Amino acid sequence: MSAVTDAVRVAPSGNPLGQSFRDSMVVAKRNLIRMSRIPEMIIYGLIQPIMFVVLFTYVFGGSMQIGGSTSATDYKNFLMAGIFAQTVTFATASSGAGIADDMHKGLIDRFRSLPMARGAVLTGRTLADLVQTALTLVVLAVVAVLVGWRVGSDGDTNAAKVMAAFGLLLLLGYAFTWIGALIGMSVRTPEAATSSGLIWLFPVTFISNAFVDTSHMTPWLRHIAEWNPFSATVQAARVLFANPGQSQSEAWPMQHPVWASLIYSALIIVVFRTLAVRKYRSATA
Numbered sequence: 001m002s003a004v005t006d007a008v009r010v011a012p013s014g015n016p017l018g019q020s021f022r023d024s025m026v027v028a029k030r031n032l033i034r035m036s037r038i039p040e041m042i043i044y045g046l047i048q049p050i051m052f053v054v055l056f057t058y059v060f061g062g063s064m065q066i067g068g069s070t071s072a073t074d075y076k077n078f079l080m081a082g083i084f085a086q087t088v089t090f091a092t093a094s095s096g097a098g099i100a101d102d103m104h105k106g107l108i109d110r111f112r113s114l115p116m117a118r119g120a121v122l123t124g125r126t127l128a129d130l131v132q133t134a135l136t137l138v139v140l141a142v143v144a145v146l147v148g149w150r151v152g153s154d155g156d157t158n159a160a161k162v163m164a165a166f167g168l169l170l171l172l173g174y175a176f177t178w179i180g181a182l183i184g185m186s187v188r189t190p191e192a193a194t195s196s197g198l199i200w201l202f203p204v205t206f207i208s209n210a211f212v213d214t215s216h217m218t219p220w221l222r223h224i225a226e227w228n229p230f231s232a233t234v235q236a237a238r239v240l241f242a243n244p245g246q247s248q249s250e251a252w253p254m255q256h257p258v259w260a261s262l263i264y265s266a267l268i269i270v271v272f273r274t275l276a277v278r279k280y281r282s283a284t285a
Contacts, residue, residue, distance in 0.1 A: 016117065019117050020117035020118075020119065020120055020123075023116045023117045023120035023124070024117070024119075024120045024123040024124045024127065025124065025127075026120075026124065027111075027120055027121050027123070027124025027125065027128075028123075028124040028125070028127040028128045028131075029124075029128075030124070030128075031098075031124060031125055031128035031129075032128045032131060032132075035128065035132060041094070041132075042132060042135065042136070045091070045094065045132070045136055046136055046139055046140070048087075048090070049083060049086070049087040049090075049136070049140050050140065050143055052083055052086065053079075053080075053083055053140070053143055053144060053147060054147070056079050056083070056211065057072070057075070057076050057079065057147050057148075060075070060211075064078075064212065066078045066213060066244055066245045073148060074244050074245070076147060076148045076149050077149055077150060077241075077243040077244055077245075078238070078243060078244050078245035079149075079211065080144045080149045080241075080243070081165075081210075081234050081237035081238045081241060081243060082205075082208070082209070082210025082211050082234050083140070083144070083210075084137060084140065084141075084144075084166075084169050084237060085169055085172065085205070085210060085230060085233050085234045085237065086205045086210060087133075087136060087137065087140055087173075088133050088137065088169050088170060088172060088173025088176070089172065089173060089176045089201060089204070089205060089230065090198075090201060090205075091129055091132070091133045091136070091173055091176070091177060091180075092173075092176040092177055092179055092180035092183075092197050092201060093180065093193070093194050093197035093198050093201065094129070094180075094194075095125065095126065095129045095177040095180035095181060095184065095197075096179075096180035096181065096182075096183040096184035096187075096193040096194070096196070096197045097184065097190040097191075097193045097194045097197070098125065098129075098184065098190075099122070099125060099180070099181055099184030099185060099193070100183075100184040100185075100187055100188075100189060100190045100192065100193035101190040102125075103184065103185065103188075104188070104189060104190065108121065108280070112280075112281075118277060118280070118281065119273070119277040119280070121280065122178075122181050122185075122273075122276050122277060122280055123273075125181065126174060126177040126178060126181060129174075129177050129180075130170060130173065130174045130177065133170065133173045133174075133177075134170055137166060137169065137170065141166075151241045151242060151243065152241070152242045157240065157241060157242035161240040161241070161242075162240065162241060164240050164258075165236065165237040165240035165241050168233055168236050168237060168240075168258065168261045168262070168265075169233060169237060171261070171262070171265045172229070172230070172233045172261065172264075172265050174265075174269070175264075175265040175266075175268035175269045175272075176268065178268065178269055178272035178273045178276055179268065179272050180193075180197055181272070181273075181276040182272050182275050182276040182279060183196050183197055185276060185279040185280055186279060204228065204230050205230055207221065207224055207225050207228060208225050208228045208230045208231040208234060209225060209226070209231045209234050209235060209245075209247055210230065210231070210234050213245060213247075214226055214231070214247055214249065215247070215248070215249075222249075223251070226247065226249050226251035226253060226254050227251060227253055229253075229260075229261075229264035229265070229268065231247075231253065231254070232253040232254075232257050232260035232261045232264055233257075233261040233264070233265070235247055235253070235254055235257035235260075235261075236257035236258045236260070236261040239257055239258070240258070
């Protein structure tokens with residue numbers, strides 16, 4: 001709190017964007033320091049995705065049909081893009097819970113009493129969560145390699161494409177943290193934020209192409225899955241990783257997954273950041 005107070009004592013410059021950037025960075029630093037002092041937050045955040053990797057790979061790997069093949073290796077390579085995407089989006093729940101906790105303790109009211117840029121508190125929080133998500137993704141990628149995941153199964157990939165895929169995954173995760181921020185500002189307790197954050201995440205992540213080939217779904221469900229923003233990012237990651245199981249659907253997001261992922265993520269950020277900042281101005285503990 002002292003770091004934030006010291007930063008905002010400086011007289012605001014004539015550049016609102018510059019002030020907003022500086023205030024956001026100060027709040028992000030505050031949250032990163034807080035996270036580093038509670039390492040179990042990061043450890044527990046790693047356990048769930050690692051469990052999903054192991055369970056889906058070794059329990060379901062030999063029974064899933066991908067592109068006409070039931071090879072466990074093909075399913076490993078198909079699965080990982082979905083696990084990566086699920087991991088970055090599930091960070092939404094912890095983001096919402098953290099903001100709800102700050103609200104519950106009255107910290108948000110203290111921030112609003114300081115001469116800070118509107119939205120800097122939420123922007124700083126989401127940026128700190130993005131850093132944590134990136135660290136989680138790095139560890140998860142190492143685990144994926146250890147269980148047999150490989151990129152370039154068709155020989156058509158390179159380091160730039162792999163980095164682009166992880167960039168799209170992190171962008172989706174950052175977009176979804178703004179949904180979490182809005183939820184965190186709208187509920188009264190961290191427990192409610194966690195519960196409400198997970199309720200909608202499960203259908204979003206499972207009615208998608210993350211874990212199964214959408215061609216095996218009923219037509220109406222397949223249509224929903226193929227236009228799901230989550231599916232677009234999973235498809236884009238598979239294309240850039242050159243992994244098997246890329247959807248052959250005629251749906252536009254499946255035909256142009258990279259562009260669809262960018263557009264979806266940008267729209268989510270614009271819409272939910274606007275709503276979250278508006279809620280921040282009027283919310284009370």
